[in-house]
Amino acid sequence: MGARMYYxxxxxxxxxxGRTVAIIGYGSQGHAHALNLRDSGVDVVVGLxxxxxxxxxxAEAGLRVASVAEATKAADTIxxxxxxxxxxxxYDADIAPHLRAGQLLMFAHGFNIHFGxxxxxxxxxxxxxAPKGPGHLLRSVYVEGGGVxxxxxxxxxxxxxxxxRTLAYARAxxxxxxxxxxxxxxxETETDLFGEQSVLCGGTASLVKMAFETLVxxxxxxxxxxxxxxxxxxxxxxxxxxxxxxxxRFSVSDTAEYGDYVSGPRIIDEHVRHTxxxxxxxIQDGSFARRWIAENESGGAxxxxxxxxDQDHQIERVGAELRAQMRWLNPVEVRAGQTQASASQxxxxx
Ligand code: NAD
Ligand code: MG
Numbered sequence: 001m002g003a004r005m006y007y008x009x010x011x012x013x014x015x016x017x018g019r020t021v022a023i024i025g026y027g028s029q030g031h032a033h034a035l036n037l038r039d040s041g042v043d044v045v046v047g048l049x050x051x052x053x054x055x056x057x058x059a060e061a062g063l064r065v066a067s068v069a070e071a072t073k074a075a076d077t078i079x080x081x082x083x084x085x086x087x088x089x090x091y092d093a094d095i096a097p098h099l100r101a102g103q104l105l106m107f108a109h110g111f112n113i114h115f116g117x118x119x120x121x122x123x124x125x126x127x128x129x130a131p132k133g134p135g136h137l138l139r140s141v142y143v144e145g146g147g148v149x150x151x152x153x154x155x156x157x158x159x160x161x162x163x164x165r166t167l168a169y170a171r172a173x174x175x176x177x178x179x180x181x182x183x184x185x186x187x188e189t190e191t192d193l194f195g196e197q198s199v200l201c202g203g204t205a206s207l208v209k210m211a212f213e214t215l216v217x218x219x220x221x222x223x224x225x226x227x228x229x230x231x232x233x234x235x236x237x238x239x240x241x242x243x244x245x246x247x248x249r250f251s252v253s254d255t256a257e258y259g260d261y262v263s264g265p266r267i268i269d270e271h272v273r274h275t276x277x278x279x280x281x282x283i284q285d286g287s288f289a290r291r292w293i294a295e296n297e298s299g300g301a302x303x304x305x306x307x308x309x310d311q312d313h314q315i316e317r318v319g320a321e322l323r324a325q326m327r328w329l330n331p332v333e334v335r336a337g338q339t340q341a342s343a344s345q346x347x348x349x350x
Pocket of ligand 1: 029048080
């Protein structure tokens with residue numbers, strides 16, 4: 001085995017005992033961090049804008065709620081869990097003016113530190129715990145007694161206690177039950193962006209859409225194409241999740257396995273490898289980050305147009321109708337113009 005994994009026994013829970021943790025934001029990650037830490041015995045205060053609709057939800061869950069400024073002042077550790085594009089604004093206005101030496105400023109993704117958007121003053125420790133899973137799972141797996149694996153990193157340790165406190169945070173979140181791996185802000189940020197662009201979101205979405213379009217264009221029924229290219233994907237990925245590619249290939253027919261070997265590398269070919277390297281390079285040299293920040297600062301018109309185009313795709317319309325008949329899937333329909341907050345289950349992104 002290569003990298004060292006850290007488990008419960010490697011993390012000193014007492015590093016957070018008698019200390020207050022401020023959770024800034026109460027969305028996908030925020031609600032899970034606040035509730036898991038609270039249930040692990042940590043004193044939690046949730047920092048939210050006076051106008052935030054999440055205030056009522058956090059209060060209903062029995063959490064203490066304060067303004068971002070008050071939460072920052074009250075805490076020893078501050079975890080920033082507002083969207084990456086909003087973090088600089090919230091930090092500049094309501095966190096930075098209230099920081100004091102010895103506090104630990106934490107992130108769940110390295111974007112703003114790595115790309116220099118947030119530059120905390122000397123004397124402030126900087127750490128990260130980045131769970132490798134969406135917030136609603138971070139919460140539900142913890143409640144069941146398990147944990148979601150995570151990455152952790154320490155960017156600055158002026159107090160000498162940043163690493164111990166960061167590991168204690170990962171433990172309170174439940175992540176050291178599954179194992180956490182040490183990284184740097186640079187490695188986490190670059191690999192996270194690459195993973196979501198090449199496979200998890202971008203690569204998979206484009207692969208599914210292209211296969212669906214190919215079948216429909218050839219005259220096959222769209223409903224059948226949906227089952228074949230989207231619905232079954234989950235069943236296949238579940239096999240990989242439990243036993244890797246080997247277990248997936250063990251479980252499918254020999255015909256499917258042979259087709260996998262001879263056709264897979266023709267679909268995802270050396271041209272795709274070349275493009276993946278280009279995409280990685282644009283992440284590493286900061287050009288993707290600059291483009292995304294500029295898009296947000298100029299009002300997000302391109303983002304809105306891209307989102308709309310895919311929300312109206314035939315696979316989405318066909319899929320919504322089919323899923324509506326499969327209530328056991330707990331189907332969710334995201335409609336055009338719907339915001340993330342209104343698409344979420346209480347405390348979690350749908
Ligand atoms: P989110 O989109 O769920 O939003 C979080 C909350 O921030 C909102 O519920 C709201 O309370 C607040 N908020 C929203 N807009 C705001 C604004 N303009 N100003 C102030 N507050 C605002 O965010 P998230 O997906 O939980 O992401 C939080 C952090 O966690 C990010 O750094 C993200 O990269 C990281 N992360 C997310 C996931 C995930 O699965 N969602 C996984 C790992 C890491
Ligand atoms: Mg990620």
